[in-house]
Each structure stands twice: as structure tokens, then as C-alpha cells.
Amino acid sequence: MENLEDLKLMAEQWSNQGIEYLQKIPPSQLYAAIGLMLLTTILLLSFRLVRRTKSNTVLLSGLSGSGKTVLFYQLRDGSSHQGTVTSMEPNEGTFVLHTENAKKGKIKPVHLVDVPGHSRLRPKLEEFLPQAAAIVFVVDALEFLPNCRAASEYLYDILTNANVVKKKIPVLLCCNKTDKLTAHTKEFIKKQMEKEIEKLRVSRSAVSTADIANDFTIGIEGEVFSFSHCSNKVTIAEASGLIGETVQVQDFIREYIKP
Numbered sequence: 001m002e003n004l005e006d007l008k009l010m011a012e013q014w015s016n017q018g019i020e021y022l023q024k025i026p027p028s029q030l031y032a033a034i035g036l037m038l039l040t041t042i043l044l045l046s047f048r049l050v051r052r053t054k055s056n057t058v059l060l061s062g063l064s065g066s067g068k069t070v071l072f073y074q075l076r077d078g079s080s081h082q083g084t085v086t087s088m089e090p091n092e093g094t095f096v097l098h099t100e101n102a103k104k105g106k107i108k109p110v111h112l113v114d115v116p117g118h119s120r121l122r123p124k125l126e127e128f129l130p131q132a133a134a135i136v137f138v139v140d141a142l143e144f145l146p147n148c149r150a151a152s153e154y155l156y157d158i159l160t161n162a163n164v165v166k167k168k169i170p171v172l173l174c175c176n177k178t179d180k181l182t183a184h185t186k187e188f189i190k191k192q193m194e195k196e197i198e199k200l201r202v203s204r205s206a207v208s209t210a211d212i213a214n215d216f217t218i219g220i221e222g223e224v225f226s227f228s229h230c231s232n233k234v235t236i237a238e239a240s241g242l243i244g245e246t247v248q249v250q251d252f253i254r255e256y257i258k259p
Helices: 002-024 027-052 068-077 123-131 144-159 162-167 186-207 247-256
Strands: 057-062 091-095 110-114 132-140 171-176 234-238
Touching: 057 068, 057 123, 057 144, 068 091, 068 110, 068 132, 068 247, 123 132, 123 162, 132 144, 132 162, 132 247, 144 162, 144 171, 144 186, 171 186, 171 247, 186 234, 234 247
Parallel strands: 057 110, 057 132, 132 171, 171 234
Antiparallel strands: 091 110
């Protein structure tokens, strides 16, 4: 009991000393200190909240017929859905990747959006870019040459988009249908698209020193364009949606959407 009484006396003394000390501090300094403490607390809580709510959205983009929708279904449920027709509306879903269903423990789901590739529907991509954590740009490796310029223009528009540049959104150039014997290799596709984007840089800079249709320019002045010149990371991968060969795409997604 004596120990308890001693503790009570000590607590009262410290309390009285604390009150006396606070009374000696000018009110303006006291209010400033309290305000600083509150601001620090709010900033810390906001930082933790932002970290906790990091985006899990991945966009599938590319020309119509490149195989985006087949990849979407393969990643979602492991089925090609017997091939698909051209999407007129975005396919969208939040799920654990199909190959991860058998894994134990809690796995963070991915919000995957298959954006229509038709030129009239591409503005829909702009709606999803602000929330994107990563972009998978799908190219048809089988019918690549006839579509090389169109695909390069679309990718150029993405790489120069303000959201992509400012947030440094990573892009995967996914060469789809590479299981076919006559499909082009990812190295060939990369080189050809870099050449086309270089042509676009030159032709558009001839019109204006800053792009008219785009938010930012890309590349290094005086050097031939390479994807390594982009402010965001651009990587190349191979896939085949119809036979379910999507390992490299899944690895890319999980690099930025941690399970």
C-alpha cells in the first residue's frame, strides 16, 4: 500500500510540474507546438493510408485483334473462351490470377481492365490511366508487319501520355501468339517498333517543338529512339493466350501488384 501511495504522490508532483511548465510557455508557442504535432500526426496517417490503398489496376491495351480479351480470360479463369470477338466495352474484373488459386494464404487480387482497341473507343483508356499501376500493351506477333505502324502510333500515344510519364507507369510490350511457327520474335518486334516510334518523333517534331496531340515528348535529343530512353520502364515479353502461355505476363503483373 505504501508503494502505491508513493506512486500517487510522484504522479501528482509530475502533473503539477507539467502544468507549471506549460503555464510558463507563451500561448503562441504552445499553440504552434500543438498545431505542429497535429499536422505531423495527420501527415503520418495520410502516408500510411496512401500506402495501404496503392492501386492494383492493370490495363490490357493494344490494337483490335491482338488477343487482349483472350489474355484477360486466361488470367482470370484459365480459359480462352473459344476465342473472342472484338470488345466494344471494357472487360473488367477484380480477381486472384488463375494460376494462384491453389496457393495458400491471402493473395492480393488484381483489378484487370481489357480496354477496347478500336480507334474510336481508345479514349476509354484515358478513363482508367489515372488509377493504373501497370500497362500490358499487346501486339499480334503473327500479323505484326501489316499492323506495325498502327501499333507503334498507339504505343507512342500511351508513352507520351501525362499520366504515364508523371507517374512513371511501367509498360509491358507483350508479343502475343508466339506459339505459331510464323510469328515474329520479341527482339524483331522491339526493333521495328522503336524504328517506327523514331519516325513518329521526327515527323511530329517537324510540326511543332512540342507534340500537339500528346502531352510529352519521349526519347533523347540527337539519339535514335530506344525504349530504354523512356522515363517509365518498358519491358518485352512473349505470350500465347490461346494455349494459356501467360507466365511472363503474370510475372510482370506481380512485380507491381505484390501478392
